[in-house]
Amino acid sequence: MTLKYFSFLLSVFLLLSCSQKKQESGIIKADISKLTTDFDKVVINMWGEEALGDSIKTFDTIPAKEGKFEYHFKVREPKHAYIYFLKNNKKVATLGFRDKSSKKQSFWGDILLGNENIEFNTDSVYEIIEFKGLKNYRVNFEGSPEAEMFMKGWKEPIISNKNIKQNASNFALLYKLFWSKEQYSVNQLREYSSLFSDEIKKSVPFNMLTDYINNKEKIEKFGFRENFNWVDIDNKNYTFDQVSNGKPVLLVFWASWCGPCRKEIPELKKFHNDYKDKINIVSLSIDDKYDNWKTAVEKENMPWLNLSGLPKRNNAIKKEYNIFAVPNLILLNKDGKVLLNAANDISKIINTIDKTTTI
Structure with a gap:
């Protein structure tokens, strides 16, 4: 390969890299005039992943003409969008979205959209x-890798080194990794998270995932003894x-x-009565x-510490x-190390205690 040809390839690569930079805003363009023109306004309801630090919700109403509308928006991170139509300020129809990853003709009522x-x-x-007097116009969509990845993640595994490398700026992948984080080891989580783009690494959900990984590592290493300093209702x-x-x-x-x-x-009170000596x-x-x-x-009136x-x-x-979901039962040894995470299954705790001579 000549130096001149190598330089040309490098220039093309840099040009493509620049062209793939994330947009700072987004546009929805719609034309369903062949289906219907019987609406004059469109409402776009958008909301974020509240558990991942985005509690902002918006309701925007925009005009529609002859079955067409255009909506300009700007989001910090992808949001779910639910779209419905008005006629004389009355809700008359909704928009549904075809799941391209599904072999069946399945549809979603909302869609994940980034910029x-x-x-x-x-x-x-x-x-x-038609359902309960409302028509649902079920359509395909183009131009949203976030929506496609989000839908795909409900049907098949999408967390892998290869997939994250190829879609390093895809928030739907980050969300999926966060919601399934309990099934991965600390090393796996660190490896997967390292593959995301710098843009994603600056986000609130990524920081929350990082905190989770650090806490998981600390618990595995030191158990629950370290930093255990909680108070009862009397502040003791x-x-x-x-x-x-x-x-x-x-x-x-x-x-x-x-x-x-x-x-x-x-059930816990019964367990306490039966096992309080152990x-x-x-x-x-x-x-x-x-x-x-x-x-x-x-x-x-629980007879143990709260x-x-x-x-x-x-x-x-x-x-x-x-802890992101309750109830959750975790059995520790006397040194604070985890013996069993039983979710909310007290029978697993009992079986572990009964089968173990010393815990």
């Missing part, structure tokens, strides 16, 4: 259905040694608003309102222990 140029046109319309502090008192500990992660958590309390129970609340937590603790970070350290237990 992309998306098109719905007459050539991409598949069918019209407890360390791990105080709650353990030389015995294994069953951590019960719960919240006052969690129905299944409250429902399993009678195991100490400690409930750790992920409530974000002190009064709600205090009221629930007093009402349930602790949290409230009222001063809101959401501290979530962040410290990577």
Whole structure:
């Protein structure tokens, strides 16, 4: 290969790299006039992944003419979009989106959109259905890798080194990795996360994933003994040694608003009566309102310690222990190392205790 030819290839590569830079805004262009022109306004409802730091919701109403509309938008990170039509300010129809990754003719009611140029046109319309007096215009779409990856992730595995390398700026991939993070080791998570683009690495969801990985690594290395310093409803502090008192500990992660958590309390009381000489129970609340937590603790009258970070350290237990769903039961040995994560299955805890001579 000559130096001149190599220089040419390098120039082309740099040009393509520049041309693939992420857009700063997006456009939806739609023409469904062959289907219908019987609407005069379009409402675009957009919302982010609230659990990943995006709680902003928008409702924009734009004019439509002869079955056509155009919507300009700008988002920090991809948002879900639900689109419906108005006639004389009355809702008359919705838009559905064909899942290209599905072998069946399946459709979604909302679509994940980043700052992309998306098109719905007459050539991409598949069918019209009617439900409860509303028509649903089911269409194909072009121009949204975010939407395609998001839909694909519900049907097949999409987390791999190769896929992330090829789609390093795709937020749908990051979201999928975050929601499935529990199934991967620390090393796998670090490897996958390292492959994302610099743009994604600056995002809130990526920082949340990084925090999760760091906490997971710390728990695996040191267990729950380190930084265990939580308070009861009277603001009395407890360390791990105080709650353990030389015995294994069953951590019960719960919240006052969690129905299944409250429902399993009678079963936990029975477990406490049967195993209190062997195991100490400690409930750790992920409530974000002190009064709600205090009221629930007093009402349930649990004969074991109930602790949290409230009222001063809101959401501290979530962040410290990577708890994103409750109820969750984790059995620890007397040194605070994890013996079993049983989700909300107390029978697994009992089987482990009964089959183990020393824990």
